[in-house]
Amino acid sequence: xxxxxxxxxxxxxxxxxxxxxxxxxxxxxxxxxxxxxxxxxxxxxxxxxxxxxxxxxxxxxxxxxxxxxxxxxxxxxxxxxxxxxxxxxxxxxxxxxxxxxxxxxxxxxxxxxxxxxxxxxxxxxxxxxxxxxxxxxxxxxxxxxxxxxxxxxxxxxxxxxxxxxxxxxxxxxxxxxxxxxxxxxxxxxxxxxxxxxxxxxxxxxxxxxxxxxxxxxxxxxx
Amino acid sequence: xxxxxxxxxxxxxxxxxxxxxxxxxxxxxxxxxxxxxxxxxxxxxxxxxxxxxxxxxxxxxxxxxxxxxxxxxxxxxxxxxxxxxxxxxxxxxxxxxxxxxxxxxxxxxxxxxxxxxxxxxxxxxxxxxxxxxxxxxxxxxxxxxxxxxxxxxxxxxxxxxxxxxxxxxxxxxxxxxxxxxxxxxxxxxxxxxxxxxxxxxxxxxxxxxxxxxxxxxxxxxx
Amino acid sequence: xxxxxxxxxxxxxxxxxxxxxxxxxxxxxxxxxxxxxxxxxxxxxxxxxxxxxxxxxxxxxxxxxxxxxxxxxxxxxxxxxxxxxxxxxxxxxxxxxxxxxxxxxxxxxxxxxxxxxxxxxxxxxxxxxxxxxxxxxxxxxxxxxxxxxxxxxxxxxxxxxxxxxxxxxxxxxxxxxxxxxxxxxxxxxxxxxxxxxxxxxxxxxxxxxxxxxxxxxxxxxx
Amino acid sequence: xxxxxxxxxxxxxxxxxxxxxxxxxxxxxxxxxxxxxxxxxxxxxxxxxxxxxxxxxxxxxxxxxxxxxxxxxxxxxxxxxxxxxxxxxxxxxxxxxxxxxxxxxxxxxxxxxxxxxxxxxxxxxxxxxxxxxxxxxxxxxxxxxxxxxxxxxxxxxxxxxxxxxxxxxxxxxxxxxxxxxxxxxxxxxxxxxxxxxxxxxxxxxxxxxxxxxxxxxxxxxx
Numbered sequence: 001x002x003x004x005x006x007x008x009x010x011x012x013x014x015x016x017x018x019x020x021x022x023x024x025x026x027x028x029x030x031x032x033x034x035x036x037x038x039x040x041x042x043x044x045x046x047x048x049x050x051x052x053x054x055x056x057x058x059x060x061x062x063x064x065x066x067x068x069x070x071x072x073x074x075x076x077x078x079x080x081x082x083x084x085x086x087x088x089x090x091x092x093x094x095x096x097x098x099x100x101x102x103x104x105x106x107x108x109x110x111x112x113x114x115x116x117x118x119x120x121x122x123x124x125x126x127x128x129x130x131x132x133x134x135x136x137x138x139x140x141x142x143x144x145x146x147x148x149x150x151x152x153x154x155x156x157x158x159x160x161x162x163x164x165x166x167x168x169x170x171x172x173x174x175x176x177x178x179x180x181x182x183x184x185x186x187x188x189x190x191x192x193x194x195x196x197x198x199x200x201x202x203x204x205x206x207x208x209x210x211x212x213x214x215x216x217x218x219x220x221x222x
Numbered sequence: 223x224x225x226x227x228x229x230x231x232x233x234x235x236x237x238x239x240x241x242x243x244x245x246x247x248x249x250x251x252x253x254x255x256x257x258x259x260x261x262x263x264x265x266x267x268x269x270x271x272x273x274x275x276x277x278x279x280x281x282x283x284x285x286x287x288x289x290x291x292x293x294x295x296x297x298x299x300x301x302x303x304x305x306x307x308x309x310x311x312x313x314x315x316x317x318x319x320x321x322x323x324x325x326x327x328x329x330x331x332x333x334x335x336x337x338x339x340x341x342x343x344x345x346x347x348x349x350x351x352x353x354x355x356x357x358x359x360x361x362x363x364x365x366x367x368x369x370x371x372x373x374x375x376x377x378x379x380x381x382x383x384x385x386x387x388x389x390x391x392x393x394x395x396x397x398x399x400x401x402x403x404x405x406x407x408x409x410x411x412x413x414x415x416x417x418x419x420x421x422x423x424x425x426x427x428x429x430x431x432x433x434x435x436x437x438x439x440x441x442x443x444x
Numbered sequence: 445x446x447x448x449x450x451x452x453x454x455x456x457x458x459x460x461x462x463x464x465x466x467x468x469x470x471x472x473x474x475x476x477x478x479x480x481x482x483x484x485x486x487x488x489x490x491x492x493x494x495x496x497x498x499x500x501x502x503x504x505x506x507x508x509x510x511x512x513x514x515x516x517x518x519x520x521x522x523x524x525x526x527x528x529x530x531x532x533x534x535x536x537x538x539x540x541x542x543x544x545x546x547x548x549x550x551x552x553x554x555x556x557x558x559x560x561x562x563x564x565x566x567x568x569x570x571x572x573x574x575x576x577x578x579x580x581x582x583x584x585x586x587x588x589x590x591x592x593x594x595x596x597x598x599x600x601x602x603x604x605x606x607x608x609x610x611x612x613x614x615x616x617x618x619x620x621x622x623x624x625x626x627x628x629x630x631x632x633x634x635x636x637x638x639x640x641x642x643x644x645x646x647x648x649x650x651x652x653x654x655x656x657x658x659x660x661x662x663x664x665x666x
Numbered sequence: 667x668x669x670x671x672x673x674x675x676x677x678x679x680x681x682x683x684x685x686x687x688x689x690x691x692x693x694x695x696x697x698x699x700x701x702x703x704x705x706x707x708x709x710x711x712x713x714x715x716x717x718x719x720x721x722x723x724x725x726x727x728x729x730x731x732x733x734x735x736x737x738x739x740x741x742x743x744x745x746x747x748x749x750x751x752x753x754x755x756x757x758x759x760x761x762x763x764x765x766x767x768x769x770x771x772x773x774x775x776x777x778x779x780x781x782x783x784x785x786x787x788x789x790x791x792x793x794x795x796x797x798x799x800x801x802x803x804x805x806x807x808x809x810x811x812x813x814x815x816x817x818x819x820x821x822x823x824x825x826x827x828x829x830x831x832x833x834x835x836x837x838x839x840x841x842x843x844x845x846x847x848x849x850x851x852x853x854x855x856x857x858x859x860x861x862x863x864x865x866x867x868x869x870x871x872x873x874x875x876x877x878x879x880x881x882x883x884x885x886x887x888x
Binding site for chain 4: 571572642643
């Protein structure tokens with residue numbers, strides 16, 4: 001098929017951070033080919049209000065062979081292959097509009113949860129084989145990442161498309177942790193010896209991870 | 223000066239692991255030049271019995287302009303610039319000879335502790351500036367790494383040499399964590415959701431970190 | 445009403461551990477009254493095969509006003525009030541029959557997930573007010589605890605009962621962590637400095653937490 | 667001997683916290699007897715400037731049979747029996763005077779480090795035997811706690827007293843973590859799913875731990 005395309009989305013920076021590794025990976029892979037399939041990179045706003053229409057707009061103009069959305073999971077030491085999106089929005093911090101949602105449903109009539117339709121175990125095996133720390137995760141949280149995964153799965157189901165679709169959480173970039181350490185040392189506000197949540201992963205490793213996930217996801221039988 | 227050399231040591235694998243990032247970095251930097259100073263890489267045995275004589279042997283044949291020793295700190299998400307070595311050997315696991323030492327002194331008449339003579343704050347600043355997570359650490363543990371730092375500082379003091387000398391702990395390589403995840407999934411013996419200690423760092427990032435540390439350490443006034 | 449009863453279940457020990465704080469709390473609260481409602485404590489086998497029939501058997505003989513199941517989440521520092529049970533069984537360690545289940549459904553036609561019907565935010569507020577660390581958690585894992593929560597919610601739904609029902613994960617007991625430290629020191633197999641997952645909570649605090657959860661759960665409008 | 671006394675010190679609250687478990691334990695044990703030895707509880711200011719004179723003043727009026735100082739180590743899940751105090755003051759946060767000290771010596775001519783003179787392994791064994799998580803720690807940090815341990819050991823050495831002396835770090839109280847969770851939820855500023863540093867320990871368990879440490883410390887041969 002000549003016009004197969006792999007859709008890769010990533011969030012803009014949020015939470016006061018100047019960069020989001022998800023968007024960095026999207027920028028680097030946008031326009032590249034994996035197998036012979038071009039990657040179409042799209043940014044997503046960290047706006048709960050705008051999220052649904054942005055997803056609809058993307059799927060209106062595109063019928064991708066695969067959908068992988070990327071987000072940041074601050075502190076994780078590993079690639080998290082999300083197994084399930086729950087129909088819950090419950091924010092610990094505001095989104096970029098300043099919106100804070102508490103214990104709401106993402107979709108009023110959307111059921112309790114939707115499962116990733118990516119071949120997660122094959123992706124996990126391929127990543128570990130490639131020397132990249134990864135695991136199948138049982139929670140995508142209840143912020144924008146989870147909502148995005150839920151909305152994409154829901155929208156594809158609505159349209160009757162059997163597109164493999166899922167969400168991958170990425171660690172911090174090393175430079176983000178370095179900036180955090182530099183600024184907190186300057187401001188004397190972090191008791192760093194106590195922190196176990198400052199893991200990171202090199203951008204090149206993340207890019208290899210996402211390329212691998214796309215390749216396996218596009219392969220009907222690896 | 224024509225024959226200045228920077229000594230870089232790294233431990234062999236231990237604790238049942240097949241690889242040690244410290245030794246990988248040493249292999250990659252051995253023979254390279256930083257500024258115009260060649261790096262002399264040396265491996266160290268994970269043998270408490272053999273450690274002292276190996277260090278004496280090295281310093282017998284070489285009068286380096288700088289000594290940096292590298293070791294693995296399993297689980298750390300950051301480069302640890304060790305501030306102090308204590309005169310204590312107390313092993314949680316056996317060394318490669320099977321030796322387990324409990325609450326002994328490293329050197330019978332060695333005082334309680336010796337401080338790194340590297341410019342730690344300048345190295346920390348250079349690493350953070352370069353986007354590499356790093357911090358000045360207050361414990362090098364009580365295993366071979368601490369003993370090595372203590373012995374090198376002690377041996378240089380003994381010989382009346384004012385050589386800048388210290389120890390840097392490195393995180394796991396990503397491939398080590400990937401192997402750990404793959405094997406524990408196979409053996410069903412790790413409750414992985416509970417683990418907060420699986421951080422890693424790409425080899426290229428570690429190499430940049432150690433090159434930076436050597437460059438700053440060799441520079442009398444950065 | 446004379447025959448209202450609060451059902452409290454707890455798992456037997458598993459994973460090679462000699463004790464399970466969940467069962468200890470059940471034993472202590474079994475037969476006590478909260479408000480004027482008696483607590484009926486029941487143990488559950490850590491057997492995936494036997495779990496469903498044990499739950500059916502309990503609900504055959506009892507129509508509780510409330511169902512709270514308890515389990516251990518090794519390493520958590522807080523009471524975890526589980527928000528959702530997913531229709532997935534995927535074990536990292538074997539159950540007490542030696543069974544290992546991978547990526548199966550708990551119930552063949554059970555949907556993707558079921559939500560706790562306990563008043564989680566009121567319970568969370570009451571626990572924090574009482575000085576007990578607690579939070580609403582977004583994953584109950586994919587082992588027996590999650591399956592139990594799913595099966596109880598499913599069985600009550602099947603029977604058309606609107607009973608408030610949910611699952612609470614408990615930390616280790618301090619004595620469990622002490623035993624772990626003593627045995628690993630003896631066996632020299634744990635690099636303890638690296639472990640961030642050895643949190644625990646006193647049995648009396650857990651008992652207060654569960655009593656509070658039951659009281660709030662029984663109160664239609666706190 | 668009729669006038670043996672065990673000196674127990676604890677810090678006042680700091681770092682914006684309203685309570686310090688160290689001081690709570692001191693208040694509860696002050697005036698009690700362990701064996702037949704009375705406990706003299708003293709509070710210490712979180713003031714680097716005032717610390718030395720407060721310690722001198724205490725030792726001027728008292729010749730204790732034992733000195734144990736207590737402090738908080740935010741996030742630790744265990745009792746930390748400190749092995750060594752280093753001659754370094756380097757604050758990550760300001761003390762209660764607003765003072766921030768960077769990479770200074772605690773005592774100008776004080777050597778590099780001083781070792782605890784408590785029977786740490788006997789205390790550790792007694793705590794684990796009593797079911798209380800504890801370990802011998804290799805760093806007391808570089809804030810007021812470390813300085814206090816260093817100053818007490820130094821002052822006793824100066825006075826030629828062979829008093830067993832050391833420092834014990836305590837976890838948060840459960841109520842402190844509960845308050846932290848409640849306030850951060852209210853203020854929406856903590857991404858809690860990421861935090862691995864919210865362990866706590868019940869006050870009664872801490873009191874048992876400190877009583878045990880004092881009893882073992884007073885016993886010349888347990």
